[in-house]
Amino acid sequence: MYTMATLYTLTSVVLVSFISFVGVLTLVLKRDALNKSVFVLVSLAVGALLGDVFVHIIPEAYEALGDPTLISMLLIGGILIFFVLEKILHWHHHTKEHAEEHPHPVGNMVLMGDGVHNFIDGLIIAASYLVSTEVGMATTIAVILHEIPQEIGNFGVLIHAGYSTTKALWYNFLSALTAVAGAVVALTLGSVTEQFALWLLPLTAGGFIYIALSDLIPELHKDQRVSQGVVQVAAIIIGVLTMTALLALE
16 A cells, blocks of 8 residues: 555656646747636636545545544644745745846745745645545646646746746756655655644645635636636636546545
8 A cells, every 4th residue: 555655656746846847838839828728727726726625635634533623723724834835935926026126036036935835745745645546646636737837937937037948947847856855755754654644634735725715816816807707617617526526536
């Protein structure tokens, strides 16, 4: 069981790491096409993250831990942890808005912040597989859908910060590889105590809720067109249904 969890985890985190190269799409696609694609991907990510939380992670945590108060506190803890991390590292929007004002420091900050973020993704994916293959696969899909628009944004910030295309792709990939380190840490701790994975589940759920509601949904509100709103709602539903379909693996 543990050997299979290790195999699935390492395969997943390597796949997630290679998502960093998706930033090259900013050089291939026209801006309008890219913006439309990103909004759909962000909507899918919202649905996948929330679906993973409420269909897989929270039910699994309640079944394993059996203490509603503990799980609720860990959920809140997960939300606060991601809030603090975003405050400290200035993830996402603030760095993008000021990229041209402070080129290289912003590029370094983005790489550092993304490295920490991906390390946490590795922890989360490994802990999910230690609980069950189904939870691990659902979490991996949710992470990938969240990573695609984020990596596109990170690549754009690095280009604005003065990095060449080659360096931006390479440094972004090296930053993404911290997911492997996070997975190794989680697998090592998981071999010592299975409780590590179970406690990390509700913390993960809180983090995913924070990302979906604080980071991603505000992005969707930037496009006020009714037609785009319909597309976004449909994509969110598809994301949730994708997570629900994975219950068939149980």
